[in-house]
Amino acid sequence: MPVALVTGGSAGLGRALVHTLDQQGWTVVTDGRDPARLAGAVAGLGAVVPVPGDVADPDHQEALAREVAWLGRLDLLVHNASTLGPLPLRPLRELTADDLLTTWRTNAAAPVALTRLVLPQLRVAAGVVLSLSSDAAVEHHETWGAYAAGKAALDHLTLTLGVEEGLMAYAVDPGDMRTTMHQDAFPGEDVSDRPTPESVVPSLLALLAARPPSGRYRASAWAVAEVPA
Ligand SMILES: NC(=O)c1ccc[n+]([C@@H]2O[C@H](COP(=O)([O-])OP(=O)(O)OC[C@H]3O[C@@H](n4cnc5c(N)ncnc54)[C@H](OP(=O)(O)O)[C@@H]3O)[C@@H](O)[C@H]2O)c1
Numbered sequence: 588m589p590v591a592l593v594t595g596g597s598a599g600l601g602r603a604l605v606h607t608l609d610q611q612g613w614t615v616v617t618d619g620r621d622p623a624r625l626a627g628a629v630a631g632l633g634a635v636v637p638v639p640g641d642v643a644d645p646d647h648q649e650a651l652a653r654e655v656a657w658l659g660r661l662d663l664l665v666h667n668a669s670t671l672g673p674l675p676l677r678p679l680r681e682l683t684a685d686d687l688l689t690t691w692r693t694n695a696a697a698p699v700a701l702t703r704l705v706l707p708q709l710r711v712a713a714g715v716v717l718s719l720s721s722d723a724a725v726e727h728h729e730t731w732g733a734y735a736a737g738k739a740a741l742d743h744l745t746l747t748l749g750v751e752e753g754l755m756a757y758a759v760d761p762g763d764m765r766t767t768m769h770q771d772a773f774p775g776e777d778v779s780d781r782p783t784p785e786s787v788v789p790s791l792l793a794l795l796a797a798r799p800p801s802g803r804y805r806a807s808a809w810a811v812a813e814v815p816a
Pocket residue numbers: 594595596597598599600601602618619620621622624640641642643666667668669670693719720721722760761762763764765766767768769784
């Protein structure tokens with residue numbers, strides 16, 4: 588059975604991806620900081636291993652890596668857990684250095700640390716690293732600076748790891764999605780017109796199946812045509 592590690596599997600895109608991988612027979616290790624929400628998200632699934640914790644915590648990174656080591660291989664590593672930084676989003680002049688570093692620890696440093704710990708199992712399986720990026724990584728929007736710079740760093744770090752370690756590596760912008768994170772970014776706005784995270788998962792899987800060269804991609808470019816009812 589192929590093995591995946593998907594961070595942030597208790598909600599949003601991570602949860603949708605874990606559910607689909609489970610349906611397809613994968614063994615999935617996943618996490619989230621809220622233990623009850625994580626347990627609820629994976630309840631009733633098959634070979635899914637929930638490991639509650641914060642991706643930025645080195646002890647938790649070790650705990651995830653122990654589960655992967657026990658499984659012996661890692662076909663897919665998805666860096667999905669992410670933070671917007673201090674809310675409401677605000678201009679850079681209102682952020683402290685600690686605000687920036689805390690945001691980047693979760694969004695950029697943690698994925699590198701976690702990847703390093705599971706490199707042996709990625710090598711065994713010729714595994715793929717997929718980091719969830721954002722249009723913010725390449726565009727410049729007011730109040731998005733901390734998050735955006737973290738995503739730009741994540742793109743660069745992911746693709747550099749790919750080159751250094753001989754792994755397939757993708758930084759993928761999923762596009763806007765109707766999730767808690769998106770609502771947090773636009774408080775008070777009706778975000779019900781945004782696509783569901785479930786609708787993005789087939790695009791991610793299509794990209795993974797096609798195995799294009801390592802690089803930065805938009806999920807929408809891999810959208811799977813809907814079969815008419
Ligand atoms: N939604 C969008 O419109 C959008 C657009 C572009 C890119 N993205 C990217 O797509 C990815 C998924 O976003 P989403 O909207 O699905 O997010 P979401 O709905 O907020 O879900 C985030 C998931 O990650 C977990 N998480 C957050 N911080 C964590 C941490 N420090 N350690 C462990 N788990 C953590 C959350 O659980 P806990 O809170 O319990 O930890 C939750 O399970 C993110 O990388 C995001 O930056 C989203």
